Amino acid sequence: MIPLLAILNGILITTMIMMNGELTSAIGNYHATVFIHLSGLILITIFLFLQRKKIKAQQRAKFPLYLYAGGTIGVLTVVFNNLSTVYLGVTITLGISLFAQTTTSLIVDHFGLLGSSKHAFTKHKLIGLTCIILGIFAMFL
Incomplete structure (x- = not known):
C-alpha cells in the first residue's frame, strides 16, 4: 500500500506543478502562491475538523523548533516550481x-x-x- 501512495504522490506532484505553473502564468507567481497555500490550508482544516484532531501542548514540545521551517520550505518550493515550470516546462x-x-x-x-x-x-x-x-x-x- 505504501509504495502505491508514493506513486500517487508522484502523480499528484506532477499535476500540482503543471496546474501551479498555469495559475502563475495567469495571475503572477506571488498571487498564485497565496491562493495555492490558502486552498491547502482550507483542505487540511477540513481534514482536521472531520477527524477532530487537536495538537496538545506536550506534543509540540517533543520536537525541535527548526522543524517548523518545513512550511517556509514548502512556500519556496511552490514559488521556485512555478517560475521554473513557466520557463522550462x-x-x-x-x-x-x-x-x-x-x-x-x-x-x-x-x-x-x-x-x-x-x-x-x-x-x-x-x-x-x-x-x-x-x-x-x-x-x-
Missing part, C-alpha cells in the same frame, strides 16, 4: 528537481543529517544518480 522542471532531490537525499542519508539514520553512499547509488543525470541531459536534446 513540467518535464525539465521535474527532471532537474528529481536530480536535486536525489542528490540531497543521498547526502542526508550518508551523513545522517537532521536526525535521520545513516545509510552509506554506495556505487549502486552512484549508478542510479548517473542514470538520472543522463536522462535529464537526454530531455534537453
Whole structure:
C-alpha cells in the first residue's frame, strides 16, 4: 500500500506543478502562491475538523523548533516550481528537481543529517544518480 501512495504522490506532484505553473502564468507567481497555500490550508482544516484532531501542548514540545521551517520550505518550493515550470516546462522542471532531490537525499542519508539514520553512499547509488543525470541531459536534446 505504501509504495502505491508514493506513486500517487508522484502523480499528484506532477499535476500540482503543471496546474501551479498555469495559475502563475495567469495571475503572477506571488498571487498564485497565496491562493495555492490558502486552498491547502482550507483542505487540511477540513481534514482536521472531520477527524477532530487537536495538537496538545506536550506534543509540540517533543520536537525541535527548526522543524517548523518545513512550511517556509514548502512556500519556496511552490514559488521556485512555478517560475521554473513557466520557463522550462513540467518535464525539465521535474527532471532537474528529481536530480536535486536525489542528490540531497543521498547526502542526508550518508551523513545522517537532521536526525535521520545513516545509510552509506554506495556505487549502486552512484549508478542510479548517473542514470538520472543522463536522462535529464537526454530531455534537453
